[in-house]
Amino acid sequence: MIRLQEPEPKPWEDNSAWQASWNEDECLLAHCPPGYWYDLVLISQIKRILEGELPPEMRLSFLEQLHKRVHGNLSVEAMQRVEPACATAMKMLGEIDGLQLEEKLRLMRRWNVIAVFVNLNPSILEAIKLFCHPSTRVAA
Numbered sequence: 581m582i583r584l585q586e587p588e589p590k591p592w593e594d595n596s597a598w599q600a601s602w603n604e605d606e607c608l609l610a611h612c613p614p615g616y617w618y619d620l621v622l623i624s625q626i627k628r629i630l631e632g633e634l635p636p637e638m639r640l641s642f643l644e645q646l647h648k649r650v651h652g653n654l655s656v657e658a659m660q661r662v663e664p665a666c667a668t669a670m671k672m673l674g675e676i677d678g679l680q681l682e683e684k685l686r687l688m689r690r691w692n693v694i695a696v697f698v699n700l701n702p703s704i705l706e707a708i709k710l711f712c713h714p715s716t717r718v719a720a
Contacts, residue, residue: 582606582695582705605705609698612708618688619649620662620704621697625673627664658710663703672696 582605585598602610609617626646630639650659665673676684687693698704 624665
């Protein structure tokens with residue numbers, strides 16, 4: 581379980597007391613580069629979409645998007661570990677659809693936002709555990 585940070589601090593504020601209280605999962609999430617957070621959420625969204633009936637060309641397009649999410653430390657194995665998004669996560673993602681990409685990326689880098697997505701879909705955290713980068717690898 582990833583705890584929300586209340587109130588969410590500004591980047592220039594001292595977070596050391598809060599960081600000292602992190603559990604193992606929170607520490608793991610904090611050491612995962614935030615750019616991967618959105619990729620993992622998008623993987624869960626794409627997998628949910630792929631559960632439905634789609635024309636073959638649209639299904640292929642989504643499979644290609646899924647493939648593009650695999651890069652850097654985010655391995656195929658990690659991508660496969662992510663489960664499809666739940667209805668609540670899909671609704672949340674639908675609400676940010678109208679934002680510009682830059683605004684989406686900024687939003688998805690906020691601790692409390694990713695904490696909600698991880699709590700809704702713990703497989704995101706399981707995928708992070710599979711990353712090859714030594715600073716994010718945790719023994720199972």
